[in-house]
Amino acid sequence: MNTDMTVLVTGATGRVGRRVVESAEAAGLTVRAASRSGAVPFDWTDRSTWAGALRGVDAAHLAYLPDVGAPGAAEAVGAFAREAVAVGVRRLTLLSARGEDQAHATEQAVRDAGAEWTVVRASWFAQNLSEGPLLDGMRGGELVFPAGEVLEPFIDARDIADVVVAALTGGDRFTGRTLDLTGPRLLSFRQAVGEVAAAAGREMTYVPVSARDYGAALARFGVPAEEVEFLIELFETNLDGRNAKLSEGVREALGREPRDFADFAREQAEAGTWKA
Numbered sequence: 001m002n003t004d005m006t007v008l009v010t011g012a013t014g015r016v017g018r019r020v021v022e023s024a025e026a027a028g029l030t031v032r033a034a035s036r037s038g039a040v041p042f043d044w045t046d047r048s049t050w051a052g053a054l055r056g057v058d059a060a061h062l063a064y065l066p067d068v069g070a071p072g073a074a075e076a077v078g079a080f081a082r083e084a085v086a087v088g089v090r091r092l093t094l095l096s097a098r099g100e101d102q103a104h105a106t107e108q109a110v111r112d113a114g115a116e117w118t119v120v121r122a123s124w125f126a127q128n129l130s131e132g133p134l135l136d137g138m139r140g141g142e143l144v145f146p147a148g149e150v151l152e153p154f155i156d157a158r159d160i161a162d163v164v165v166a167a168l169t170g171g172d173r174f175t176g177r178t179l180d181l182t183g184p185r186l187l188s189f190r191q192a193v194g195e196v197a198a199a200a201g202r203e204m205t206y207v208p209v210s211a212r213d214y215g216a217a218l219a220r221f222g223v224p225a226e227e228v229e230f231l232i233e234l235f236e237t238n239l240d241g242r243n244a245k246l247s248e249g250v251r252e253a254l255g256r257e258p259r260d261f262a263d264f265a266r267e268q269a270e271a272g273t274w275k276a
């Protein structure tokens, strides 16, 4: 394990990035935590921030916002990855999404940049229900989401972070690999909300809607039209059952089982995350 390195973590205040920072620091790496509001200023849409973010960096973890498969993602990630390699960055990890065809060009841009690379394809994060845009609905006792009754292998963002750090420090074992990461259990969104409700000791319901209706609601909240169209397509394809299977990725990478959704629900309930 090579921990004598400085790693740039993009999306460093996000659900996964924050935990990559914690996991990397715990492993003894020097971390540059980057985002628009982060300790190291970095904006995917402002190339003037890129060189400063890359200063003194040996390895970088890439998380593209708003989504790894969004329009423009492959171009921006590819340009950044090539700039990173040009200034001496040797190793890159990319947070990608399982079953997301729209993300393939972004993944390929990282593979082609000239660094040692690992693509980490993750399933749906458990933490989507405890942090970020869905939290308000959960606190209000209702998750409205276009997932029907599809089964999803919810993964704990801490496991993704641990795999990213293993890939950054683990040398050849992870180089040139695309890792498929899931949690240990398939759950419908209705079952996931049910487990959260049981852990939180309150009533919570899941309300499935169509991707089109969900997109219309996002547009009313001010999400730009192009992003809404992308998200509708993403929900219609990525939540069609293609991800309703478990993978061995976490066990292979870390030599242990992935964390279970029930543990996430219990810990977050104890922390008061879903108090009304």
Ligand SMILES: NC(=O)c1ccc[n+]([C@@H]2O[C@H](COP(=O)([O-])OP(=O)(O)OC[C@H]3O[C@@H](n4cnc5c(N)ncnc54)[C@H](OP(=O)(O)O)[C@@H]3O)[C@@H](O)[C@H]2O)c1
Residues within 6 Å of the ligand: 010, 011, 012, 013, 014, 015, 016, 017, 034, 035, 036, 037, 038, 042, 043, 044, 045, 063, 064, 065, 066, 067, 068, 069, 095, 096, 097, 098, 121, 122, 123, 124, 125, 128, 132
């Ligand atoms: N949600 C899922 O279930 C899932 C599953 C698989 C893959 N993914 C992928 O995971 C990534 C999202 O990760 P996450 O959920 O951990 O993120 P998140 O919680 O949504 O947080 C977003 C992070 O990115 C930063 N950010 C936002 N816009 C930025 C910009 N223009 N330039 C630079 N930084 C920016 C934010 O900080 P600032 O506001 O300070 O910039 C923050 O650190 C996406 O690429 C998505 O495709 C998501």
